Amino acid sequence: MKTVLRLTICFLIICFTEVNCQSKMVSIKGGSYTPLYGRDSLQVTIEDFQMDVYPITNLEYLEFVIKNPKWQRSQVKKIFADGSYLREWKSDIVIGDSISLNAPITNVSWFAANAYCDCMGKRLPTIDEWEYAAMANETMPDARTLETYNEYILSWYEKPKTFNNEIGSTFKNYWNVYDLHGLVWEWTSDFNSVLVSGESRKDVDNDSNLFCGSGAIGATDLMNYAAFMRYAIRGSLKAKFTMKNLGFRCVKNSIK
Amino acid sequence: MINFKFYKKASTLLIVFAFVFSCTNKEKDSSDANHSANMTVKGTQMAELTAPPFVPASVGDRRAKKLIVNMEILEQEGTMTDGTTYMYWTFGGSVPGSFIRTRVGDEVEFTLSNHPDNKLPHNIDLHAVTGPGGGATSSFVAPGHEKKFNFKTLNPGLYVYHCATAPVGMHIANGMYGLILVEPEGGLPKVDKEYYVMQGDFYTKGDYGASGLQSFDMQKAVDEDADYVVFNGKVGSLTGDNAITANVGETVRLYVGNGGPNLVSSFHVIGEIFDKVMVEGGDFINENVQTTLVPAGGAAIVEFKVDVPGTFILVDHSIFRAFNKGALGMLKVEGEEDKNIYSGVVQEGIYHPEGGVIQDMPDSGKAKEAVSTSEKTLAQKMVTGKQIYMKTCFACHQAEGQGIPNAFPPLAKSDYLNADVDRAIGIVINGKTGEITVNGAKYNSVMTKQAISSEEIADVMTYIYNSWGNNKTNVTKMQVEQIKNAH
Numbered sequence: 213m214k215t216v217l218r219l220t221i222c223f224l225i226i227c228f229t230e231v232n233c234q235s236k237m238v239s240i241k242g243g244s245y246t247p248l249y250g251r252d253s254l255q256v257t258i259e260d261f262q263m264d265v266y267p268i269t270n271l272e273y274l275e276f277v278i279k280n281p282k283w284q285r286s287q288v289k290k291i292f293a294d295g296s297y298l299r300e301w302k303s304d305i306v307i308g309d310s311i312s313l314n315a316p317i318t319n320v321s322w323f324a325a326n327a328y329c330d331c332m333g334k335r336l337p338t339i340d341e342w343e344y345a346a347m348a349n350e351t352m353p354d355a356r357t358l359e360t361y362n363e364y365i366l367s368w369y370e371k372p373k374t375f376n377n378e379i380g381s382t383f384k385n386y387w388n389v390y391d392l393h394g395l396v397w398e399w400t401s402d403f404n405s406v407l408v409s410g411e412s413r414k415d416v417d418n419d420s421n422l423f424c425g426s427g428a429i430g431a432t433d434l435m436n437y438a439a440f441m442r443y444a445i446r447g448s449l450k451a452k453f454t455m456k457n458l459g460f461r462c463v464k465n466s467i468k
Numbered sequence: 469m470i471n472f473k474f475y476k477k478a479s480t481l482l483i484v485f486a487f488v489f490s491c492t493n494k495e496k497d498s499s500d501a502n503h504s505a506n507m508t509v510k511g512t513q514m515a516e517l518t519a520p521p522f523v524p525a526s527v528g529d530r531r532a533k534k535l536i537v538n539m540e541i542l543e544q545e546g547t548m549t550d551g552t553t554y555m556y557w558t559f560g561g562s563v564p565g566s567f568i569r570t571r572v573g574d575e576v577e578f579t580l581s582n583h584p585d586n587k588l589p590h591n592i593d594l595h596a597v598t599g600p601g602g603g604a605t606s607s608f609v610a611p612g613h614e615k616k617f618n619f620k621t622l623n624p625g626l627y628v629y630h631c632a633t634a635p636v637g638m639h640i641a642n643g644m645y646g647l648i649l650v651e652p653e654g655g656l657p658k659v660d661k662e663y664y665v666m667q668g669d670f671y672t673k674g675d676y677g678a679s680g681l682q683s684f685d686m687q688k689a690v691d692e693d694a695d696y697v698v699f700n701g702k703v704g705s706l707t708g709d710n711a712i713t714a715n716v717g718e719t720v721r722l723y724v725g726n727g728g729p730n731l732v733s734s735f736h737v738i739g740e741i742f743d744k745v746m747v748e749g750g751d752f753i754n755e756n757v758q759t760t761l762v763p764a765g766g767a768a769i770v771e772f773k774v775d776v777p778g779t780f781i782l783v784d785h786s787i788f789r790a791f792n793k794g795a796l797g798m799l800k801v802e803g804e805e806d807k808n809i810y811s812g813v814v815q816e817g818i819y820h821p822e823g824g825v826i827q828d829m830p831d832s833g834k835a836k837e838a839v840s841t842s843e844k845t846l847a848q849k850m851v852t853g854k855q856i857y858m859k860t861c862f863a864c865h866q867a868e869g870q871g872i873p874n875a876f877p878p879l880a881k882s883d884y885l886n887a888d889v890d891r892a893i894g895i896v897i898n899g900k901t902g903e904i905t906v907n908g909a910k911y912n913s914v915m916t917k918q919a920i921s922s923e924e925i926a927d928v929m930t931y932i933y934n935s936w937g938n939n940k941t942n943v944t945k946m947q948v949e950q951i952k953n954a955h
Binding site for chain 2: 294296319363366367368369370372373397437440441443444445447448449453454455456457
């Protein structure tokens with residue numbers, strides 16, 4: 213009976229949120245920049261695009277799995293998600309009391325995140341898009357050389373259990389996007405395209421570009437240490453992996 | 469006929485003997501990596517893993533086995549020193565990580581698990597592994613996942629393991645290192661006590677002793693400007709109640725490692741001489757060594773018999789690290805005294821780690837005494853007192869009188885100091901050994917007597933009493949002379 217009641221409440225909430233079910237997006241003005249692994253001569257050009265203001269929440273994801281049972285915990289194909297997929301949830305369609313509905317969804321695989329964005333008529337951001345949007349602080353589109361910006365990112369590594377904080381609990385950046393740093397890691401569509409083998413000293417030989425970035429000193433060195441972590445975590449992943457500190461958000465192309 | 473038979477028997481015997489002999493000869497030579505590679509294993513065993521300062525039981529004469537090692541990576545907040553915490557990244561929940569004990573020829577099945585709550589991917593490079601990256605290429609693991617790989621221990625020795633994920637320096641600086649011992653066939657010779665001691669340097673946003681959760685400081689790490697240099701991951705991990713112990717007559721073996729990331733250790737035990745050092749953890753044995761170098765990412769095995777009771781201090785003899793950055797441990801030895809070896813308590817016989825002040829030449833001393841016929845003002849005393857303090861007292865009691873936890877008591881807001889001015893003056897004149905309680909914490913160390921004039925004592929004591937929240941006593945030269953003469 214209790215479960216039925218809970219389910220009803222769940223559906224009610226979903227009905228209410230249905231109206232806003234397409235989570236809010238903002239425009240990111242394109243441009244070019246030098247990513248961590250690049251050299252000055254290897255600038256990356258980003259087209260204008262739209263990005264979700266917040267990472268996808270538990271509640272939004274719940275709605276998705278109710279509509280798409282094949283992505284429920286007991287239904288999901290093993291090749292698309294590992295054994296920790298939605299592990300913290302109480303059941304297939306009950307999130308559980310200890311988890312905030314407005315906290316970012318985590319423990320989802322790349323396949324699941326990709327399917328979610330697809331379902332919403334969106335897609336996952338590329339590494340370059342994500343990094344481009346995330347190099348902004350509150351006031352500048354590219355704050356990567358600021359010590360405060362990098363310290364903020366590095367300090368997140370020392371804060372335990374941020375995955376259960378609610379969306380919007382970190383800063384709003386130059387593009388009006390929240391939570392790119394300080395909440396959870398986020399999936400990107402081509403997460404495994406920059407190869408970090410795990411033997412980082414070998415990477416020194418393999419990918420001299422990546423090393424060149426890290427070889428810089430002073431302020432840029434700090435910048436690269438903060439960014440290095442993201443490349444390292446991406447390099448450690450496989451598409452079916454899920455992690456307690458890894459969520460996602462979607463983007464879509466701007467209409468021209 | 470009989471002769472021939474005998475000859476035949478004897479020759480067979482000789483051949484058999486020679487064969488057996490050559491076999492055992494080969495078996496003994498365990499440093500031969502080729503031979504180790506061909507060693508067969510029999511049976512499976514779960515490896516016993518221990519947190520420092522303890523080590524697992526010796527391999528003894530067990531055969532080479534399949535050894536299962538399960539290591540879990542935990543990113544967790546821990547205490548650096550009283551009032552200061554740090555986000556450590558650990559192998560097995562301790563810094564240094566769990567001690568792994570194997571023997572040559574073992575086939576190690578190594579599982580590295582990265583706790584789901586962790587934020588970062590990690591891996592492990594074991595210096596005992598022969599193979600690309602020392603295992604690092606095969607063990608790169610995301611949070612909430614595990615990786616398994618196998619290796620055979622080919623060379624005996626004491627080896628460092630550490631994380632090798634980018635940025636490598638940061639992973640090591642946060643505590644991701646430990647020791648793996650590969651014993652020769654038959655094990656290392658038996659000793660009475662074995663301990664695990666590993667040095668590491670830490671780089672924090674705040675300076676030494678700054679309170680609260682301190683974050684890692686990348687720039688200081690690059691500059692090799694360490695705030696903490698400690699044994700076993702924190703200040704005081706081997707002092708006071710945490711001291712390692714032995715009894716008179718026992719042989720102590722220390723497995724000493726150095727995780728770095730930057731500094732080389734000049735490992736020394738005050739009041740002991742290492743009877744044996746397995747230099748750099750390898751086969752070469754040096755004898756009668758005072759201080760042995762332990763490179764960053766390297767190790768040494770030291771052995772010594774303890775002949776007399778007392779507290780023996782483990783230090784990095786790059787000595788400011790010991791007294792100002794935390795690289796200090798204690799070995800407490802109990803048992804009967806042996807006056808032949810050490811005569812016992814003679815004040816002047818005690819090791820002076822900080823040397824005290826250099827005595828003035830007699831005539832310059834006289835000149836000073838002559839000048840000061842009348843008592844100085846408080847302001848004058850504060851100026852000279854501070855100079856004397858910075859020259860004489862600062863090294864142990866620190867710039868703000870805060871002392872060093874577990875080693876040197878604080879002078880700032882010190883209940884012990886403020887309770888009895890005459891006693892405090894007496895300590896400066898005569899020195900002090902033995903246990904005292906200051907602001908609720910116990911200290912058991914040595915203060916040497918200070919060879920400074922009565923006037924200088926009055927000035928420095930006045931400076932101390934009028935600083936850092938103390939009771940503002942104005943100590944006079946007369947008062948000091950009275951106490952001096954009373955003894």
